[in-house]
Amino acid sequence: MVNGVSSAAEQAEQLKQDGNLYFKKNRLGAAIDAYTEAITLCPNVPVYFTNRALCHRKRNEWARVEEDCMRAVRLDPKSVKGHYMLGLALLQRENYAEGIKALERALDLGRGAHPNSYMVEEIWQELASAKYKEWVHESAKRTLALQKLEKSCEIALQEKLVHDLSHMMDDTDEVFSSTSEQLAALKLIFSKAAEADKPTDVPDYLCCKITLDIFRDPVITPSGLTYERAIILDHLEKVGKFDPITREPLHPSQLVPNLAIKEAVGAYLEKHGWAYKMD
Structure with missing residues (x-):
């Protein structure tokens, strides 16, 4: 057997x-x-x-x-x-x-x-692409919903204006002025609501100092500098066992996951899905 x-x-x-x-x-x-x-x-x-x-x-x-x-x-x-x-x-x-x-x-x-293998990079790119497509889909839905809501609010204010004017003879200028102010405030509110879906620059502290890209798997060195794990490991293997910025001796065993930055990146990407876009 x-x-x-x-x-x-x-x-x-x-x-x-x-x-x-x-x-x-x-x-x-x-x-x-x-x-x-x-x-x-x-x-x-x-x-x-x-x-x-x-x-x-x-x-x-x-x-x-x-x-x-x-x-x-x-x-x-x-x-x-x-x-x-x-x-x-x-x-x-x-x-x-x-x-x-x-x-x-x-x-x-x-x-x-295998933190610096080609497959990890390939998986990240596929994940980032999927996350970006998901954000595009959800962003379009949010934009449409905001536009519909803004239009409904504008119509409601216009109808209120017509109603108020039909029940008064004097001070119509004040009513027009009040409605204009409300419409302007409404436009400002919806403009701010849409800002979360508008791409901006990613904060520097969330980006690797070598690649300048948003962190994926950040690690911190004894000197307090944070790098992308795969990038710094590649540097240590191919260039030399030293920190590329401080030039101090550095070995792979000294790299520690920067969990605080990783959590901050996760929270940022959760709110700003456009940052997943790969150039």
Whole structure:
């Protein structure tokens, strides 16, 4: 029995390798067949499902991507690729809430395992794009609702003016003046209400001193400076073990998550979704 299980596992692993080779040659059908055979032999290995999902993704078969990734994350709740592609599949059918949740999970897991990997950056870009699209959608709804409400208020004030004028003979100038002031105040109020959806400059303290972009995963150095984790790790690896601004010696182990800034960035993005826009 043990030999049988071992043999099945070995066959499945060989099929995965075959699938990987087919995938590199863009023979997606053959790759899918190989991964499917591997799954038949060993249905509890999550990477077989994520590999097959990647093939479906290249074919734009998003329902199958979602199905395979759902199975993968059930088998391995810490599967970065599983949560990532699941998020993409959910976004394809405009399930923004669940899609964004899956991408956020993938981002958290990716940062913990490989903080400066290409996949973490890729996940962030997809998440930021989804968040920005969600903001555009919600912003349009808010703008329309404010415009309708402002128009209704203007109509109500105009109707009140007509009513007041019809019941008085004197001091009409005062009534006109009062209505004008109310209309001006109304316009100011609705103008301020719309300001939250108008892009402005992101505060400097929420931006990395190297990239000048809003923080994604901020870390603080012993000297008190805060950098984007992936950027400072890349600097330490490729340029040298020193702080790029203070020039003091700096090692990756000395970097500490800046939770205060991370929370501030989260709160800022929650109120200003336009800041997710990628240049």
